[in-house]
Amino acid sequence: MISGRVHSTESFGSVDGPGVRFVIFMQGCRLRCRYCHNPDTWNANGGKLRTADELLESAERYRGYWGSEGGITVSGGEPLLQIDFLLDLFRNAKLRGINTCIDTAGQPFTREQHFFSEFSELCLLTDLFIVDIKHIDPQRHIALTGSSNDNILDMLRFLSDIGKPVWIRHVLVPGLTDDDEYLRRTGEFISTLRNVKRVEVLPYHSFGAYKWEKLGIPYSLSDTQPPDKERVENAKRLLG
Numbered sequence: 001m002i003s004g005r006v007h008s009t010e011s012f013g014s015v016d017g018p019g020v021r022f023v024i025f026m027q028g029c030r031l032r033c034r035y036c037h038n039p040d041t042w043n044a045n046g047g048k049l050r051t052a053d054e055l056l057e058s059a060e061r062y063r064g065y066w067g068s069e070g071g072i073t074v075s076g077g078e079p080l081l082q083i084d085f086l087l088d089l090f091r092n093a094k095l096r097g098i099n100t101c102i103d104t105a106g107q108p109f110t111r112e113q114h115f116f117s118e119f120s121e122l123c124l125l126t127d128l129f130i131v132d133i134k135h136i137d138p139q140r141h142i143a144l145t146g147s148s149n150d151n152i153l154d155m156l157r158f159l160s161d162i163g164k165p166v167w168i169r170h171v172l173v174p175g176l177t178d179d180d181e182y183l184r185r186t187g188e189f190i191s192t193l194r195n196v197k198r199v200e201v202l203p204y205h206s207f208g209a210y211k212w213e214k215l216g217i218p219y220s221l222s223d224t225q226p227p228d229k230e231r232v233e234n235a236k237r238l239l240g
Contacts, residue, residue, distance in 0.1 A: 004085030005047040006055070007040070007077055011062050017101035017128055017167075019070030022059035024089075029078040031107050032146040033134060034220050035173055037208025041077035052089040056096060063098075071099025071127070080108040083118050090125035103130040107147055109155035123164050128197075130167045131156060135177055136186040144176060153189065160193040168196055172227050172235050173204040183238040190240055201235045203227050 005027040013023035027047030090100050135141040141149040172178050212219040
C-alpha cells in the first residue's frame with residue numbers, strides 16, 4: 001500500500017478549485033519562492049505518512065458540503081513530487097465518484113520516462129489543474145524561485161495539447177512580478193493555450209513571514225508591501 005507524506009489537510013477549502021473542497025497539502029518542494037507562505041512544506045522528509053483510503057475517508061465526511069462542483073484538491077508543497085501516491089489517491093477518488101484537482105507549480109514536470117507516462121495517466125484522473133506562472137522570464141524565474149521555468153511552461157503546453165482544463169494563477173509582488181512588460185509577455189503566453197478556464201491575480205501578502213522566522217530562514221521581502229488595487233487591476237487586464 002502506497003503512503004504519501006502529508007503536511008496537513010483543510011476541510012472547507014473555498015479558493016482551491018470549484019465549489020467547497022477538501023484540500024490535502026503534500027510535503028516537499030524543490031522551489032524556494034521568495035514569497036512562499038508555506039516554507040514548512042519544503043522538507044521532503046517532513047509531514048505524516050497517510051494512505052489514500054485514510055485521506056478519502058476523512059474527505060468524505062464533508063461530502064455533503066461539496067455540492068455539484070466540490071471535491072478534493074491536492075496542493076503543497078509540490079504534489080507532483082509524490083506522483084505515485086497521487087495516482088493511487090486519484091484512482092481511488094474516481095472509484096468513489098470524487099472530483100479531483102491538483103494545485104501545482106509544475107517544477108517536477110519532464111517528458112522523460114517514467115515521469116511522463118505517469119503524468120499522462122494522472123491527467124486522465126484529474127478534472128482540473130491549478131498552475132502558478134511565477135515569472136515568464138527564465139532568468140528572473142531563477143532569481144525568484146531558484147529554478148528555471150522551461151519545463152513548467154512546457155507542462156502548460158502539454159496540458160493545452162490534451163485539452164485538460166487549467167486555472168492560471170500569478171502572484172503579484174511589487175518590484176518582482178508586477179512589471180508591465182513581463183505581465184504582457186505572460187498574457188501573450190496564456191493566450192496561446194486553448195484550455196485556460198480562469199486567470200487569477202493573487203496580491204502578495206506577508207502572512208507567512210512568521211514561518212520563515214520560526215524556521216530560522218531569512219525573509220528577503222520583509223519591506224515589501226502588498227500591491228495597491230490599481231496595480232492588481234492592471235495585472236488582470238494585461239494577463240487577460
